[in-house]
Amino acid sequence: MDRQVELREFVSARGAALSRAAFLLTGDHQAAEDLVQETYVVLVRRWQKSGSVDPEAYVRRILYSRFVDGWRRRRLVELPSASPPEAAGVDEVGTASDRLTLRDALGRLTPRQRAVLVLRFYEDLTEVQAAAALGISPNTIKSQTRVALQRLRELAPEVVASFEGAES
Amino acid sequence: MNGLHEAFDELVADVPVYGDLDRAIEQAEHERRHRYGMVAGLAAAAAVVAVIVGVLVVTRADDAAPEPAVPSPTPTSTQEDATDPAQKGQTIPRGPSEVLAVRQLGGHRLEVAGEIIPGAWELTASRGDVWVGLTTDGEWWGKGTTTRQMPNAAGGIVISQDAHWIVWTRITADIPGGNPPRVMEVVDTATGEVQWSRSADADATDLGALAVTNDGVVVLAHCTETAFDIGGYSYCDDARVDVWEPRSGVTNTVPAEVTVEHGPPGSHADLNPLVQVTGEHNGLLVRSTTSGRPQYVRVSEHADVEAVAILPRRTQLVTADERFALLECPGCGLTVLSLDSGELRPITAPAGLNLFEESPEFYPYVVERDDLVLVLQPGADARCSFAQARCVRIKK
Numbered sequence: 392m393d394r395q396v397e398l399r400e401f402v403s404a405r406g407a408a409l410s411r412a413a414f415l416l417t418g419d420h421q422a423a424e425d426l427v428q429e430t431y432v433v434l435v436r437r438w439q440k441s442g443s444v445d446p447e448a449y450v451r452r453i454l455y456s457r458f459v460d461g462w463r464r465r466r467l468v469e470l471p472s473a474s475p476p477e478a479a480g481v482d483e484v485g486t487a488s489d490r491l492t493l494r495d496a497l498g499r500l501t502p503r504q505r506a507v508l509v510l511r512f513y514e515d516l517t518e519v520q521a522a523a524a525l526g527i528s529p530n531t532i533k534s535q536t537r538v539a540l541q542r543l544r545e546l547a548p549e550v551v552a553s554f555e556g557a558e559s
Numbered sequence: 560m561n562g563l564h565e566a567f568d569e570l571v572a573d574v575p576v577y578g579d580l581d582r583a584i585e586q587a588e589h590e591r592r593h594r595y596g597m598v599a600g601l602a603a604a605a606a607v608v609a610v611i612v613g614v615l616v617v618t619r620a621d622d623a624a625p626e627p628a629v630p631s632p633t634p635t636s637t638q639e640d641a642t643d644p645a646q647k648g649q650t651i652p653r654g655p656s657e658v659l660a661v662r663q664l665g666g667h668r669l670e671v672a673g674e675i676i677p678g679a680w681e682l683t684a685s686r687g688d689v690w691v692g693l694t695t696d697g698e699w700w701g702k703g704t705t706t707r708q709m710p711n712a713a714g715g716i717v718i719s720q721d722a723h724w725i726v727w728t729r730i731t732a733d734i735p736g737g738n739p740p741r742v743m744e745v746v747d748t749a750t751g752e753v754q755w756s757r758s759a760d761a762d763a764t765d766l767g768a769l770a771v772t773n774d775g776v777v778v779l780a781h782c783t784e785t786a787f788d789i790g791g792y793s794y795c796d797d798a799r800v801d802v803w804e805p806r807s808g809v810t811n812t813v814p815a816e817v818t819v820e821h822g823p824p825g826s827h828a829d830l831n832p833l834v835q836v837t838g839e840h841n842g843l844l845v846r847s848t849t850s851g852r853p854q855y856v857r858v859s860e861h862a863d864v865e866a867v868a869i870l871p872r873r874t875q876l877v878t879a880d881e882r883f884a885l886l887e888c889p890g891c892g893l894t895v896l897s898l899d900s901g902e903l904r905p906i907t908a909p910a911g912l913n914l915f916e917e918s919p920e921f922y923p924y925v926v927e928r929d930d931l932v933l934v935l936q937p938g939a940d941a942r943c944s945f946a947q948a949r950c951v952r953i954k955k
Binding site: 399407420428432435493512513517534550 | 562563564566567568570571574575576577578579580582583584586587681683693698712713714715716764765794827829
């Protein structure tokens with residue numbers, strides 16, 4: 392199969408998931424779009440050179456490491472807050488409120504902590520897979536996960552309580 | 560944590576599909592054309608470059624002069640003639656490397672010297688026949704096919720070049736919600752016994768040991784400023800790089816900066832020691848600033864830090880015999896620098912092996928022995944002789 396066709400098929404299949412991960416990382420639509428676009432450019436370069444790349448692992452590595460490194464360079468702005476919808480039922484207000492609180496709390500984590508949480512609890516990767524995606528040791532994943540969850544508990548106790556309540 | 564997954568799902572419910580692949584292809588193509596244009600320009604300047612290629616670029620450590628210009632060598636066939644006649648005709652071994660005796664195979668299998676270790680594994684570190692891996696019931700380390708449970712490790716786990724020593728930091732008591740005490744241990748891999756230990760409470764938590772020499776001397780990140788996050792957990796806000804000689808307890812400092820990136824207030828800082836293990840078993844490439852020229856130093860068995868040479872900024876590694884360095888720069892590929900003569904030569908790769916891959920996310924080089932360096936690439940590992948400035952594929 393033509394390599395560019397393969398690339399298009401891969402992006403077509405994975406583009407939405409990459410976009411969602413990018414939004415969780417950056418918390419901002421424009422920054423997420425920039426991150427995905429930058430990731431595609433690096434992916435295309437690699438794709439043109441070698442047929443041996445595992446696109447799934449490679450694109451994840453690009454996206455997450457660019458996010459963490461890019462934040463160091465550019466200091467992405469804090470997550471913007473939004474107002475809850477005005478005309479919403481009781482349940483909807485509660486959901487929107489939790490969502491905003493979680494967004495705010497995520498925005499107060501370090502980029503690496505945010506990346507660890509997204510990899511572990513959104514992408515459902517193992518510690519080793521998450522470590523590979525970020526280029527750090529599994530031990531660091533463990534400690535950063537622990538610290539990030541603890542911070543979420545401090546910053547958004549009601550939201551975290553609802554997760555943990557759902558677990559029990 | 561299914562609840563967290565569901566909350567994440569809600570957050571991204573309205574996220575559109577970002578990215579424009581056509582624009583990315585166009586941009587990559589534009590960059591590729593630009594890069595080839597630069598290579599062509601370099602080739603045209605071959606005659607000029609050949610005259611000045613012998614410029615000595617290595618200075619002794621006491622030379623604080625600005626970095627001399629390093630001419631880009633030209634990738635021409637005449638480079639074969641520049642090879643030391645004594646090296647001509649020599650062959651580069653194509654067999655598997657003993658340095659990488661432990662291999663991760665598909666299906667989470669782990670192979671040590673041709674034998675499969677029972678269970679499903681994720682290999683996280685190895686040197687020679689000593690390895691560290693994760694399995695479903697925790698973290699283990701092994702020597703050959705002998706496996707041992709890893710204690711509750713925190714921070715880096717390092718293995719000496721001769722695989723005689725493994726060093727880790729472990730938590731000695733589980734204190735829920737607190738800051739548990741930690742100890743650094745130097746373990747003799749032949750016996751599995753802890754040979755020396757010290758309190759690691761003053762070390763940078765996530766980093767700990769950075770390297771261990773064949774003499775058992777440990778390079779570590781020592782925390783100089785402790786802070787507490789919003790949850791009350793202690794973390795390291797600044798650090799320096801130390802050397803610890805465990806027999807006598809002598810400690811010295813390495814001239815390497817630790818860069819610190821701060822996140823929002825109350826969050827952990829990211830520490831990045833500008834230290835790279837390379838060259839001899841006790842060799843380090845260190846930088847005092849991120850943009851500065853790296854210094855190659857040796858750590859003695861008494862924990863003395865000996866400065867050997869200041870190298871060009873784009874140095875990637877030093878060979879085990881300390882005779883060559885690898886230089887890399889965007890658009891000009893890989894170049895061998897002779898530390899004896901200052902001569903520069905481009906590396907010749909076998910057909911189909913792209914050593915010029917731009918992949919800043921990965922560091923594919925493993926210093927093997929003498930002048931040999933392994934280049935790890937998916938499905939196509941290579942061994943490069945820096946004395947011969949050429950590489951061969953490694954047979955599987």
